[in-house]
Amino acid sequence: MLELSPALVLFVFLTFTLAGVVKGVTGMGLPTVSMGLLSLVAAPQDAASLLLLPSFATNVWQLLDGPDLFRTARRFRLMMAGVGAGTVATAGVLSGGTAAMATAGLGAMLALYAAFALSGSALPKPGRAERWLSPTVGLVTGALTGATGVFVMPAVPYLQSLGLEKEELIQALGLSFTVSTVALAAGLAATGGLDVSVLGGSALALVPSSLGVAAGTRLRRRIAPQTFRCVFLVGLLALGLYLLGA
Template structure:
């Protein structure tokens, strides 16, 4: 129990400090201790609560839903389909997939390439990005790739980007829960334990928001991404030993 509390406290702290990372950190830490499908069921309620709060924390939600609904539809379809892999594959290999996703996200973010997607490309690119993000989310429980770099490339302002991330992560969470339930890996009785993780996650967010105001965001972000890369490496290499 203390492992779960500590995990979501740390994950909430990172989300409070950076605006993202709760499912990623939670899956990285819990995935090292239990099968990824069990870790994914644990993060459903705290991920939904924290990301829905993030989505609702500004005036741009309706406009973002209108603009990004093709991407959200792709996320739902890809996640529900991809969750079959999380349920049926050997935990070592789903752990490897999770590790590769974590390493890919950390490596991309550390490189910080600058990209911009023209508005005219969004109608066909958004659903493709959604499908790929959904497939990775369903198979690994990690919602970030390639959704986060894509949303960053849309040149949204800071507040819109935070809300867009909240929208993407909220839809991904609901789709993952639906996929796990459809494949018999998520039952209503598990909601109680998942709900208990909301308290440390929110407490961590509160602390993280205050840390963000006191330290260099660049230093914190770099340390966070290096931690993700180390966690991903450990999970990816586990099947080899």
């Protein structure tokens, strides 16, 4: 059971505020930042439990704010099925007695994503291969989500490769992140890794994350998004390498 001391409460508050700012500026990153930072002070399954409600709330808003939820859900239904199945299947890595493995895996995921994004690389457009590639990407993303609590690889680069319009991409990302959050909660609950007492802290984390998103949205209008993104990714790479060696 995670004991929320005053120092830990402050750290959680600042973590979700920062994660919310990143989400407000870039449209993503709340689970990635919060999972990475919380893993410095808590077991991976506790960190994952804390991020569930803020992640769910912000991603549902992002999903519903898009242009055509029905069309997006229909197009990516097989990918989402893969995400759900893969996440539930590997959630035992987070909730079992393999905390060191989960932390190292989380570090590797953060570092891999940051390095890929910083490189400016992009996956080729799948074309007709989308029909079978989408469920495969979903399954791999789910497997990595269940093992590390991070939703980004390879779903984010894959969705970016499809040539979607900006609002369509944001909605598709919101759908992927929402399904990942629900599946992670289900997987943790099924494997005994969901500490109900932590959900109170997760509910409280809605406040700083919402404040952070609002601040990040305002900040986005004042700074160059690419500059912020570069600083964010460098920090994420350093955090990932630290966790990988921890």
